[in-house]
Amino acid sequence: MTRYELQQLVQSQLYTLLTQENLDGAKALLEPVEPVDIAEAIEGLPAQMQAIAFRLLSKEEALQVYEHFRWSTQQALVEKFKRQDVIDIFGKMSPDDRVRLLDELPATVVRRLIEAISPEEREATAMLLGYPPETAGRLMTPRYVALQQTNTVAETLEQIRDFAEVSETIYYLYVIDAERHLVGILSLRELVSARPHETIAEIMKPKVISVVTETDQEEVARIMQRYDFVALPVVDKEQRLVGIITVDDALDVLQAETTEDIYTLGGLQSGKENYFNLNLFTVARRRVVWLLVLLVANTFTGTIMQTQEEVLEAVVALAFFVPLLIDTGGNVGAQSSTVVIRGLSTEEIPQKATLRVIGRELIAGAFLGGMLAAITIAWAYWLQDDLQVAIVVGISLFAISLLASLAGSGLPFLFRWLKRDPALMSAPFITTIVDVLGVSIYFMVARAILQI
Known part of the structure; x- marks a missing residue:
């Protein structure tokens, strides 16, 4: 069975179960399904059923599914949820996904949501919103693991264990100095292969490809495609590390830009909506x-x-x-x-x-x-x-x-x-x-x- 056929089957069965008001059956149906497939199945339901299906998910799974929705579905669900439901999801979203949602919501809703999240998340969100749209600064996430040159491999592995849950990715590790200037990079493979007593300065690569916060997002995606990067560091004008861009966001940019070009070639005005x-x-x-x-x-x-x-x-x-x-x-x-x-x-x-x-x-x-x-x-x-x-x-x-x-x-x-x-x-x-x-x-x- 192809992925498309599976998604259609899940959507059909989910619709039937919700029509019969069999919520336990619908919940059991969704448990083994991947978040992206759940998102597509819910989006295929009538509007009045989408919120019902979404509330059947656990909090952890609901967050993953919500980030896979199109912005129009995210916006519609925000308007249907109770206040606390929205805050719980919104506060746990990654900052870059949160900013993309805020770009599409009315100003009054944006203000209310930002005021409700924690000061730390509010600061991270405000920082990204301060950069121009469709730039690396708006696309990046501030959740990354930054290493000091003087740390040993053993110390760094302990640090990664502490921050792995909150970091967007740990496959690339970035080395900074005391002023947070980006000075080196190493992969997780290189780290675990090194001797415990070696310092980061001894095993890192000093030559780092990066982009500045004002770099156009399409150029960012091209760089990641050219060098096969899983993540790309973003620095400010003083070369201080401020965030990273992950490959999933770059793929979204490439798809959006390609869609825009195809529409333009056909003499159509493009937009963000489907x-x-x-x-x-x-x-x-x-x-x-x-x-x-x-x-x-x-x-x-x-x-x-x-x-x-x-x-x-x-x-x-x-x-x-x-x-x-x-x-x-x-x-x-x-x-x-x-x-x-x-x-x-x-x-x-x-x-x-x-x-x-x-x-x-x-x-x-x-x-x-x-x-x-x-x-x-x-x-x-x-x-x-x-x-x-x-x-x-x-x-x-x-x-x-x-x-x-x-x-x-x-x-x-x-x-x-x-x-x-x-x-x-x-x-x-x-x-x-x-x-x-x-x-x-x-x-x-x-x-x-x-x-x-």
Whole structure:
């Protein structure tokens, strides 16, 4: 049974048991299930059942499950819980997860929750909230194990036993000096393999890869992916260790950023909410913006054709191939823009490779245009029995393929240079540009060859 099938089975059985008001059976059903699967099963229930199912969990398991919920579910449950229920869960959450929830709650609720937790947790939460959104400072957790250089291995192992429960991870251990400057790193494996009398300074690695609190979260995720880190230290401007970012948070960032890029490529306004949980009015409002922009842009295509009435009246057959040309050009441009935008997003394309990449796409466009033009000339001649019209279509298709490759590869670089998201040069937008310019090229070629 696949994980998806298991989750669907648990959700179905849970719904049945809750409908029958068999709370003991529902509780027994959830006991052997992993927290992330419980979270998905509860989210699949009707809204009125979610709070009931969640209250069946033990306090320890409830906290783990709650951190796996989407923020919208977390927010809905906060509003349904009794005050003490909320405080118990909220106070035990890791600071970084707590901050992400606070970002989405109303200000009055945020104030009430922060006032109710312990001074220590309040201070940790306030520190993270002080950093800009979508930065390493907002993503990190202040729960980590920091070691002194002068400690022995035996002393350090005792220290880890004391702090293992409250630390986010103990697989990487960070070494600091008296001013909390980050001076070294070692793994738990290196620590347990060392002799008890050795000092941390003797076994640590002084070279540490870290990020500052203002580093963009997407850059943080890329660094962790590049070096296969389980955790990454975060330092302030004075190189003092202030927190760590764990791999689970980095994966969430990569998923969110990839989702945003895909939505943008499709000409959609992205948001933090799950797209399929939004009401239809919100869906339409977000999608209509780009469509209106493209609608206005596409009117230029009709205007150009209107100005070329004499050409179309002289050779009616030219009108038959307009859809073929603009669709082909749009597809070529979409292919070029997709590979370039993805390359920029994953940093596969170096900063200084702009001209090389555009040149490569132009050559590819020439090859594609040449092959498609040869096929189209033969096909157009067979359809119309007019060699001149066939040549016009073939030459136009070749030129449009070059134009599409140039637009698809060049415009994302232009947007990066303007400090904008290259994904804004999405396939629909580039297709519209190529449509307008492609029709102009088509009629210019027709006038030149057919002498109209």
